[in-house]
Amino acid sequence: MNRITELFKIKYPVIQAGMIWNSGYKLASAVSNAGGLGIIGAGSMYPEVLQEHIQKCKKATQKPFGVNVPMLYPNVEEIMKIIVDEGVKIVFTSAGNPKTWTSFLKEKGITVVHVVSSSVFALKAEAAGVDAIVAEGFEAGGHNGRDETTTFTLIPMVKEHIKIPLIAAGGIATGRGMLAAMVLGADGVQVGSRFAASVESSAHENFKKTIITVKEGDTQLTLKELAPVRLIKNKFYQDLQELYEKCPTTEELSQFLGRARAKKGMFEGDLIEGELEIGQVAGLIHEIKPAAEILLEIMNDFEDARKEVTKFDF
Known part of the structure; x- marks a missing residue:
């Protein structure tokens, strides 16, 4: 023990x-x-x-x-x-x-x-x-x-x-x-x-199958202005990076994130617009x-x- x-x-x-x-x-x-x-x-x-x-x-x-x-x-x-x-x-x-x-x-x-x-x-x-x-x-x-x-x-x-x-x-x-x-x-x-x-x-099975395809460098820590989160670099992440290039306000980031983005990705299996949280x-x-x-x-x-x-x- x-x-x-x-x-x-x-x-x-x-x-x-x-x-x-x-x-x-x-x-x-x-x-x-x-x-x-x-x-x-x-x-x-x-x-x-x-x-x-x-x-x-x-x-x-x-x-x-x-x-x-x-x-x-x-x-x-x-x-x-x-x-x-x-x-x-x-x-x-x-x-x-x-x-x-x-x-x-x-x-x-x-x-x-x-x-x-x-x-x-x-x-x-x-x-x-x-x-x-x-x-x-x-x-x-x-x-x-x-x-x-x-x-x-x-x-x-x-x-x-x-x-x-x-x-x-x-x-x-x-x-x-x-x-x-x-x-x-x-x-x-x-x-x-x-x-x-x-x-x-x-x-969701879609998320589980995605986890086992992740390679080195495929995740990133982002959204520090709201609450730092590490996620997979899918379309949602890429769209977020495009928004960052415009120097968004915290309010604009919050509006972009919206509600239930993590649920959409991990629980409902939306690999495109969902937030896919996983570690390096x-x-x-x-x-x-x-x-x-x-x-x-x-x-x-x-x-x-x-x-x-x-x-x-x-």
């Missing part, structure tokens, strides 16, 4: 990221049943939909699972009430001030983890009383930090400042990546893109597989890499 497996009462220190339009109860329960920590992504769910997914997840697994809550959404109070009422034991918060909800959740006996993109925010989260930190490098898909700090440099920097358990995220899809993160100081890893391309992911590591993902098989593959690769490291002799 290590600090993460002990904290969450799981077999492997691997957390499946709570990705919007990808992380429903089927994926969360599959990862939990396989020995990791499955996470339901509340960011793409109305409160009543989230409640349904939590209830279905409780029926689909007897193992621990959690819910990721981006705190920027207007119905966050209703979401937190559902989480408490349904007896969820683990909550990952993101996109907001950890002080807002940590005490409330902790008082209910809930383990709280906060996602950060810098050492400064990691310290604030620790001071707020969270149980662990996810430090996410800018290689990650979806909404991201503005500082563009890579995972390779972020993890040891955060480790230097905090005492609570540290989970590395961003650019991790293999056991070798997991080992590298843990050598740098992480106690566990959070994996997003690899599970987005799983059988149980709630993403998608270039290493070549097959759509069941979540349990992915997790086992990661752990086997981790063990192989760990044995190889012991052979280095200088």
Whole structure:
């Protein structure tokens, strides 16, 4: 056992990221049943939909699972009430001030983890009383930090400042990546893109098939003026770049983005006009597989890499 497996009462220190339009109860329960920590992504769910997914997840697994809550959404109070009422034991918060909800959740006996993109925010989260930190490098898909700090440099920097358990995220899809993160100081890893391309992911098949065709350089971090997001360079992205050439205002960017662009791309499968959020590591993902098989593959690769490291002799 290590600090993460002990904290969450799981077999492997691997957390499946709570990705919007990808992380429903089927994926969360599959990862939990396989020995990791499955996470339901509340960011793409109305409160009543989230409640349904939590209830279905409780029926689909007897193992621990959690819910990721981006705190920027207007119905966050209703979401937190559902989480408490349904007896969820683990909550990952993101996109907001950890002080807002940590005490409330902790008082209910809930383990709280906060996602950060810098050492400064990691310290604030620790001071707020969270149980662990996810430090996410800018290689990650979806909404991201503005500082563009890579995972390779972020993890040891955060480790230097905090005492609570540290989970590395961003650019991790293999056991070798997991080992590298843990050598740098992480106690566990959070994996997003690899599970987005799983059988149980709630993403559209068009999006899953696109993920496994992504190559190096096919994603970009953009829309920093609104909320930085890494996405695939499709027509929507190219049209956005043309707009940037005209030096748009924040209002013009917001109007261009419109509503439900991520849903259109990842959930409805519109590969042309939709927002296709995925990490740089998608270039290493070549097959759509069941979540349990992915997790086992990661752990086997981790063990192989760990044995190889012991052979280095200088």
